[in-house]
Amino acid sequence: MINAADFQAMTPWLVLTGTAVVVLLQITIARAHAASALLSVAGLVAALATIRHAAQAAPRQVTPLFTVDGFALFFLALLLAGALVVVLLSVGPAGASSQRRGEHYLLLLLATVGAAVLPAATHFAAVILGVETLSVALFTLAAYPVFQERSVEAGLKYLVLAGVSAAILMFGIALVYAGTGSLALSAPIAASPYALAGALLILTGLGFKLSLVPFHLWTPDVYEGAPPTVTAYLATVSKGAVFVLLLRYLNTGAAPAALTGVLAGLGVITMLAGNLLALQQRDLKRLLAYSSIAHMGYLLVPMVAGGALAAETFGYYLAAYFVMTLMAFGVVTVMETETGERDHSLERYRGLAWQRPGLAGVLAVAMLGLAGMPLTAGFVAKFYLFVAGVDAQRWVLLAALVAGSAIGLFYYLRVIGQLLRQDAEAAAPRTGTFPLGHTTLWALLVLLVYLGVLPATLVQWVQASAVTGLF
Amino acid sequence: MLLVWLVIIPVLFGVLAWLAEGLSPRLPRAVSLLGLALELMLALVLCLEPAGGAQLGGGHAWLASVDVPWIPRFGIHFLLAADGLSAVMVALTALVGITAVLSTESEPPRRPGFFQFNLMAALAGSIGVFLALDLFLFFFFWEAMLIPMYLLIVIWGHENRYYSAVKFFIFTQASSLLMLAAMVGLAVVHANVSGSPSFDYFDLLSMPLGDTTAFWLMLGFFLAFAVKLPMVPFHTWLPDAHTDAPTAGSVVLAGILLKTGAYGMLRFLFPLFPEASAQFAPVALTLGVVGILYGALVAFAQDDFKRLVAYTSVSHMGFILLGVSAWNVMALQGVVMQMVAHALSTGALFMMAGSLQERLGHRDMRRMGGLWTPAPRLAAIGLFFAVASLGLPGMGNFIGEFLILAGTYQHSVWAAAVAVTGVVAAAVYALSLVQRSFHGPVPEEAAHCRNLSARETIAMGGLGALLLWIGLYPATITVLSEPAMHALRSFAG
Numbered sequence: 001m002i003n004a005a006d007f008q009a010m011t012p013w014l015v016l017t018g019t020a021v022v023v024l025l026q027i028t029i030a031r032a033h034a035a036s037a038l039l040s041v042a043g044l045v046a047a048l049a050t051i052r053h054a055a056q057a058a059p060r061q062v063t064p065l066f067t068v069d070g071f072a073l074f075f076l077a078l079l080l081a082g083a084l085v086v087v088l089l090s091v092g093p094a095g096a097s098s099q100r101r102g103e104h105y106l107l108l109l110l111a112t113v114g115a116a117v118l119p120a121a122t123h124f125a126a127v128i129l130g131v132e133t134l135s136v137a138l139f140t141l142a143a144y145p146v147f148q149e150r151s152v153e154a155g156l157k158y159l160v161l162a163g164v165s166a167a168i169l170m171f172g173i174a175l176v177y178a179g180t181g182s183l184a185l186s187a188p189i190a191a192s193p194y195a196l197a198g199a200l201l202i203l204t205g206l207g208f209k210l211s212l213v214p215f216h217l218w219t220p221d222v223y224e225g226a227p228p229t230v231t232a233y234l235a236t237v238s239k240g241a242v243f244v245l246l247l248r249y250l251n252t253g254a255a256p257a258a259l260t261g262v263l264a265g266l267g268v269i270t271m272l273a274g275n276l277l278a279l280q281q282r283d284l285k286r287l288l289a290y291s292s293i294a295h296m297g298y299l300l301v302p303m304v305a306g307g308a309l310a311a312e313t314f315g316y317y318l319a320a321y322f323v324m325t326l327m328a329f330g331v332v333t334v335m336e337t338e339t340g341e342r343d344h345s346l347e348r349y350r351g352l353a354w355q356r357p358g359l360a361g362v363l364a365v366a367m368l369g370l371a372g373m374p375l376t377a378g379f380v381a382k383f384y385l386f387v388a389g390v391d392a393q394r395w396v397l398l399a400a401l402v403a404g405s406a407i408g409l410f411y412y413l414r415v416i417g418q419l420l421r422q423d424a425e426a427a428a429p430r431t432g433t434f435p436l437g438h439t440t441l442w443a444l445l446v447l448l449v450y451l452g453v454l455p456a457t458l459v460q461w462v463q464a465s466a467v468t469g470l471f
Numbered sequence: 472m473l474l475v476w477l478v479i480i481p482v483l484f485g486v487l488a489w490l491a492e493g494l495s496p497r498l499p500r501a502v503s504l505l506g507l508a509l510e511l512m513l514a515l516v517l518c519l520e521p522a523g524g525a526q527l528g529g530g531h532a533w534l535a536s537v538d539v540p541w542i543p544r545f546g547i548h549f550l551l552a553a554d555g556l557s558a559v560m561v562a563l564t565a566l567v568g569i570t571a572v573l574s575t576e577s578e579p580p581r582r583p584g585f586f587q588f589n590l591m592a593a594l595a596g597s598i599g600v601f602l603a604l605d606l607f608l609f610f611f612f613w614e615a616m617l618i619p620m621y622l623l624i625v626i627w628g629h630e631n632r633y634y635s636a637v638k639f640f641i642f643t644q645a646s647s648l649l650m651l652a653a654m655v656g657l658a659v660v661h662a663n664v665s666g667s668p669s670f671d672y673f674d675l676l677s678m679p680l681g682d683t684t685a686f687w688l689m690l691g692f693f694l695a696f697a698v699k700l701p702m703v704p705f706h707t708w709l710p711d712a713h714t715d716a717p718t719a720g721s722v723v724l725a726g727i728l729l730k731t732g733a734y735g736m737l738r739f740l741f742p743l744f745p746e747a748s749a750q751f752a753p754v755a756l757t758l759g760v761v762g763i764l765y766g767a768l769v770a771f772a773q774d775d776f777k778r779l780v781a782y783t784s785v786s787h788m789g790f791i792l793l794g795v796s797a798w799n800v801m802a803l804q805g806v807v808m809q810m811v812a813h814a815l816s817t818g819a820l821f822m823m824a825g826s827l828q829e830r831l832g833h834r835d836m837r838r839m840g841g842l843w844t845p846a847p848r849l850a851a852i853g854l855f856f857a858v859a860s861l862g863l864p865g866m867g868n869f870i871g872e873f874l875i876l877a878g879t880y881q882h883s884v885w886a887a888a889v890a891v892t893g894v895v896a897a898a899v900y901a902l903s904l905v906q907r908s909f910h911g912p913v914p915e916e917a918a919h920c921r922n923l924s925a926r927e928t929i930a931m932g933g934l935g936a937l938l939l940w941i942g943l944y945p946a947t948i949t950v951l952s953e954p955a956m957h958a959l960r961s962f963a964g
Contacts, residue, residue: 371644374614380542383607383651387545387668390655398652406645413621413637420626422581459544 002063009057009068011050012076016116019043020109027102037091040105044084044112051077064184065126066117071311074465075119075244078319082237083112085326085440090229092337092434104144108233111137115241119248124173124183127245131169131209134238135162141233142226148342154225161218165208172201185249190256199259202249209242210296211289212266213273220281223289228336228344231285232329235292236322243299247314250303264304267397270297271404278411284344287411288328291370294404295321301385301401305392308466313388315462320369320377320451327366327444331359334437339428346415351424360419362441369448371412372405377451380459473517474537474551477561478599480510481568485591492584499587503572506591510598511565518558522954527552527604527673532954534558541608545658546669550605555955559807559948560601560734566937567726567814568594571719573930574822580627580717589619589626590719597727601734604672606654610647613695613731617643620728623720624712629828635711642708646698653691657743660684676742676962689744689751696740699732700788702755703762713781718825721777725784725821726814733788733810736795737803742962749798756796756879756886762789764889767896771903776834777824779904780817783860786893787813787868793890794875802878803956804949805871811948812867812938816859819934823853826927827908830920836904841913846922850909852931859938861901862894866942 007014023039026032051073059069066072090104114133121127139162143155173183179194180187189199204215211219223231250259274294281287299321302313332344341348353360369378382405389398451458484506488499522532536552553561571590580586596616603609617640624636657675662668664678680688698705709729713721741748766786773779787809794806826849828834843850859866872894880887923931941948 368618373618374611375618379611379614383655386648386651386655387659390652390659402645402648402652405648406641409641409644410637413640417625417633417637420622422626456542456544459542463544 005057005060006062009054009060009062010066011054012047012073012080013113013116013120015043015047015050016080016109017113019047020106020113023102023106023109027106031102033101036102036105037087040087040109041084043109044080044087048077048080048084051080061122065123066120067122068120070465071248072120074315074461075240075318076116078315078322079112079115079119079237079241082240082322082326083108083115083233085330085444086229086233086237088440089232089326089330089333089437091436092333092432104141104229107137107141107144111141111233112237115237118241118245121245122185122248122252124176124185127185128166128170128173130245131242132166134241135166135209138162138230138234138238141230142222144230145227148225150225151227154222157218157225158222161208161222165205165215167205168201168208169205172198172203172205174198175201186252189253189259196256196258199249199253199255200262203246203259203262206242206246207266210239210246211293212296212300213270213293216270216274216293219293220286220289223292224283224285224344228285228329228333231288232326232333235288235325235329239292239296240318240322243296243303243314243318247303247311251306251311255306260304260306263300264394264397267297267300267304268400270294270300271400272297272407275404275407275411279407281411282345282347284332284346284349284415287346287415288325288332291408291411292325294408295325295370297404298382298385298401301394301397302388304394304397305388307392309391310388311466312459312462313384315465316384316455316458317381319458319462320381320448323444323448323451324366324369324376324378327362327441327448328370330437330441330444331363331366334359334434334441337434337437338430338432340431341428346418348428349415350418350421353419354422354424358438359441362445364416364419365445365448367412367415369452371409375452376448377455377458378448379452380455472537473513473520473535474553474602477510477513477517477602478551478595480506480513481591481595481598484509485588485595488587488591489584492582496583499584500572500575503587503591504569507565507568507572507594511562511569514558514562514565517553518555518562518951520558522555532958536604541605545607546661546667546671546674547607548605548671549608550671551599551602551608552604553602554958555951555953556734556737556807556959557601559811559951560730561598563730563811563814564594564598564601564727567722567818570726570818570822570930570934571722573926574718574722574825582626586623586627586719589622590723592616592619593623593723594727597731600731606657606670606672606675608670609735610651610654613650613735614644614647616728616731620720620724623723624716627717628715628720629717630715631711632715635708635715639708639712642698642705646695646705649691650695653688656684656688656691680744680747682746685744685747686750689740689747692735692739692743693748693751693755696732696735697758697792699735700729700792701732701785702758702788702792703765703785706762706766706785709785710778710781713784713821714775714778718822718828721781721821721824722818725781726818729784729788730810730814733791733795733806736792737806737959740795741798742959745962752796752798753883755792756883759789759792759796760886760890760893762786762792763893764789764896767893767900770900771896774835774837776827776836776839776904776908777821778834779836779900780820780824783820783897783900784813784817786897787817787860789893790872790875790890793879793886797875797879797882797886798960799878799881800953800956800960802875802882803960804952805874805876805878807871807952807956808867808874808941808945808948809871811941812859812871815934815938816856816866816868819852819856819931820860822927822931823849823856826923831917836907838914839908839917840911841909842917842920843909844913845918845920848928849920849923852923852928852935853909854905855935856931856938857901857905859935861897864942865939867938867945868942870942870945
């Protein structure tokens with residue numbers, strides 16, 4: 001039976017789900033963009049605020065489906081904060097002028113419900129519920145600007161991908177059940193060959209979502225076609241949630257060496273291929289797509305290393321990655337909102353530093369962060385990767401990390417170089433202003449630098465979440 | 472606190488210079504100059520601190536130190552400390568910084584405030600490198616100074632700036648990541664030995680390491696420093712970066728950034744890995760000798776004034792690698808002298824290249840010649856620094872090269888014997904530089920070349936006077952650095 005303490009532990013999830021319902025009702029009553037946005041922000045902030053309350057009841061197993069512990073709550077906070085930023089970036093004048101945009105917030109909230117389930121999931125039923133809720137909301141979101149051919153294409157691609165990966169994932173789960181007779185995430189992977197085969201299929205299914213190489217082919221097209229806020233969500237909250245799930249699964253299921261070997265191999269090719277393919281890109285959104293592929297490869301380093309330090313590294317890196325990626329896509333969003341231009345080829349960013357120094361500055365700092373330069377959280381995050389890699393003595397992974405980072409510099413610096421070009425033609429005229437977008441971007445910038453210069457606080461948090469987790 | 476101010480002041484005045492841009496395009500330069508003058512004063516105060524004023528490990532006489540916990544999780548401290556070596560390097564940085572600011576073209580560059588900010592940030596980063604004794608903090612500054620340098624090249628540079636800036640960045644960054652891996656390796660070994668990780672220089676000094684571990688970790692450090700120095704065959708970024716950097720950028724790059732590599736070798740290589748470094752020394756020694764000769768030969772073949780000077784740096788830095796590999800007090804003292812002298816003489820030569828570019832619109836020596844007639848002061852000062860660069864007795868470069876060669880002779884006769892021919896090669900490129908640009912018939916387009924302005928004369932004249940001073944009375948530097956060099960020497964058995 002569910003008792004009061006269970007409810008206390010689940011408060012943030014309940015608040016989040018409640019917000020989705022409230023926004024749904026609000027839309028049926030009156031389609032007011034401002035009201036939907038305001039309700040979504042309020043709901044996400046409330047859910048974030050109740051995390052402390054929930055932590056008092058943690059760690060706690062709530063039904064066989066969920067475990068609320070420090071690990072789940074830390075990543076829940078991260079996912080909610082990411083979703084909040086995406087919501088804030090969606091409130092542009094373009095959104096306000098459109099009559100169809102109320103559903104945007106509803107779908108974002110629903111996707112966040114799905115994502116939020118994953119860090120707490122300890123049962124495959126919860127996993128499927130979470131992953132499916134997330135996917136259904138996301139391909140609708142991607143295709144929502146139905147008059148944009150590319151967005152429909154992006155939505156369709158994501159739909160096919162979601163279907164295929166869900167099928168593989170469920171087949172994997174079925175095999176695990178056949179092998180171990182249990183649907184708990186902690187069912188030992190090494191127990192039988194069925195379970196191991198199942199785990200490999202689960203890894204494949206989730207690998208599609210994470211766009212690990214060679215399951216990455218959908219990523220650039222979807223990133224390019226979807227509206228920038230949706231892309232930002234895909235790159236951060238969606239991938240983050242799936243990765244957190246994978247981390248818990250591999251740690252509690254005691255991944256055998258064969259599986260970590262596969263992961264290490266995936267990590268090496270993802271880091272190298274993601275960075276190499278990014279070199280060819282002439283479109284900022286596609287470039288960021290490949291860069292996010294490479295960063296998923298970096299995140300496999302702690303995944304392979306395993307242990308408490310790995311969970312800690314993972315937490316810090318994911319937080320830094322969220323801030324940097326949201327900054328980069330935030331600039332894309334603000335540009336699109338303020339000029340109405342949907343083309344994001346690098347040419348269009350040429351000389352931006354001289355015309356819009358603030359916006360160009362944010363993008364440049366985000367690029368430096370993604371490249372792992374000091375004074376940004378990206379530097380401490382990369383340092384963490386090295387600690388995890390060296391500690392676990394994974395030299396091949398480290399070599400790929402060094403090579404990947406060096407290649408990565410080429411394209412991150414190319415973006416900065418474009419921003420600083422002095423031979424640019426006049427930029428597209430501004431047709432609107434988006435002050436909230438700018439405020440959000442500056443807040444993210446301050447956060448990125450703060451985490452880069454004084455990382456001790458966040459380090460303490462991730463350390464605590466890893467220790468009180470299941471490891 | 473003195474040390475913290477040394478790092479903060481350039482940043483602070485850099486920001487002020489940036490803000491001052493709004494008031495007047497000429498104001499930022501004045502703000503930078505003021506900040507660097509203050510910095511130089513503080514650096515001199517540091518030089519005069521009584522040795523042993525700060526009690527730290529390492530058998531050193533430390534002048535001052537600051538220690539604040541930073542990231543306790545990994546035992547990372549904000550640990551700054553200065554001995555004679557650091558003090559000399561910080562003073563040199565302030566001095567070269569002043570030269571760089573004075574060397575900016577007579578017309579303020581585009582966005583002069585942002586230009587000065589980047590210049591000051593690069594200086595602050597290198598001062599941090601010279602003072603940091605926590606490995607993580609060292610790496611932090613080591614990387615941080617790359618960004619402003621990249622911006623200096625990319626925004627205010629010459630023809631091929633995008634290519635050169637990226638090349639410079641990637642060479643240094645890729646090698647630095649290997650150093651980061653080695654640093655983390657040290658911390659992990661420390662955690663295995665004593666239970667908690669540490670990036671503290673003094674904790675790591677006395678730590679026992681297995682032979683293989685020590686060798687690989689040493690190699691990580693060595694590569695990062697060797698790329699920065701730069702050592703042949705990792706030098707290819709340097710001529711490009713120098714050629715395309717704006718004058719002030721070249722001055723800082725040659726004067727200070729290259730020295731961070733040399734400083735790193737002195738401070739970390741032998742002290743942290745005495746056996747492994749000694750084992751590796753013959754390789755480094757050979758590469759040093761190759762660098763001396765190769766740099767000199769390639770310099771001789773250049774037609775671009777600035778590119779020629781850039782290759783002479785490769786040659787001069789070969790001497791530093793030689794001195795570090797020999798690792799005796801005489802050679803080490805030579806390394807310090809060579810660092811100071813090279814910063815002053817090459818800084819001045821790059822400034823000369825900037826002056827020529829501003830006057831003629833190019834740096835191609837095939838289209839120069841006879842500049843002595845229209846611009847006698849320019850040519851005379853050019854001659855002075857060219858002969859300083861070739862190591863004429865009476866100038867600092869001679870002292871540096873002599874001490875290094877004498878020290879190397881005690882260590883390895885053949886290396887000293889081959890390296891000494893580099894001094895002959897230096898005479899060839901330096902004199903050809905003088906002949907091709909200042910002597911012979913004056914081409915039409917150069918006939919109205921302006922003489923040096925008062926600002927340029929003061930800046931270059933000041934550098935020349937200092938070069939003469941340390942050439943005639945080297946004890947000014949050697950007295951300061953001697954205790955530090957003895958302490959460093961004592962690390963290798």
